[in-house]
Amino acid sequence: MRVAFASEPAYPDRPNEDFIGATADAVVLLDGASIPPGVTSACSHSVRWYSHTLGSTLLAEMTQSAGPLPELLAKGIKHVTSLHDFTCDLTHGGSPSATVIMLRQTAGHLDWLVLGDSTLILDTGTAEPMVICDDRLEQVAAPHRARLDSLRGGTPEHAEARREYVETLGQYRNRDGGFWVASTDPLAADQALTGTIPANQVHAVAVLTDGAADAVNRYRLITWRQLLDVLAQDGPDELIHQIREAERSDPQGELWPRSKAHDDASAVFCLV
Template identity: 70%
Template structure:
């Protein structure tokens, strides 16, 4: 499996809260859930620390274990929790969290796991690729966005409304009827979307944080098939460049209302030697 990727923070002066890592047979992508200033997290560690620490643990485990991906994720969450349970309040609703996508190639199958709103796109040789995204967060959040979308982006009123919006969503995090992310509860592994496809049916795979998938699923400036073509012909950096161009064309979020005008963006493109 040949893997290429690019990642870029939302702003040069802020840490990138995405994590990406790969081996010849595995890919891990996490998108840390950054939150507005002024909200307590109960944790002395940053979101970037969490995504990097968990991402590294997951990638290491994938190289050593053939356990189901749900078990790999649960073990990774438990391991990272043990690193700061003595210094941080892990019961706090705002404890650092992240989305997770894992991909593992075996001799016969391509196994995948998706938790929260990062996106996996499988090019299986048909006109339309197979797109996997966990939309539970979007479904929970949709009724609560109306007030945000009626306020000028960046205004004091907007910032206060966004803090209230995030606080509301925290009540739905990692519970039945809400949405699931990687945080401190290993049970999140059991709630991830998982599956596998025969390895010889897959031509290529894209793994995207929502800062890169937004070119399609928020801006509508591309189809999934066109996105795969961009990755094949121009590479991951070209996809991020096009995303930044779209973001800059709407600096106040008027055309495409969104919580972050610019977002950390990570794109991974994998081709499989058996089919490529």
């Protein structure tokens, strides 16, 4: 695979909690779940530490093993958990977490795994590409967004509503009837969406955190097909530039209600 990628933090003075890692035949993307002010965690490690440590572990596993991707993800979660289970209270719901996408080319096939609300797009040459996203978080979150979406961003009321919203979602994380992400329990890997497709049926692949997928999902700037065209013709940097322009035009979320004005945004484009 030929791989190009770009990643930009929500704000220049804050750490980027996304992670991208790639080799000639493997891609890993993680989106760390930001913890807003006021939400406590019994873990001393940052979200960035978690996403980058798990991401680098998964990339190493994928280059060393041909095992099933859920098995490699479970092994990676277990390893990272072992790095801090003696120093942190990992039973607390505020432990760092991340979405995960894993993509591997081997023996004429593409294997993929999606856990959480990051997005995988497979361009199979048809009019509409194949779009894979785990929407369980959105299903859980939708009934709890009304107050947050009604408030202008940047206000104390909005910040408090966001804190309450995140704490409420924490009650649904990694449990039946809720949504699943990588955190401390390796059994979450069993809940991932997975698939395999012949490599000769795929022209290109895009891998996006939700901050990059917002170009389609939230802002409706372009279609998925047009997003692939932007990545192919102008590169991942241009996609993120278009998203930032839209966000700057609506800083308080009046046109596009959202929990924060900007999000970390990462995009990977692969030619197969």
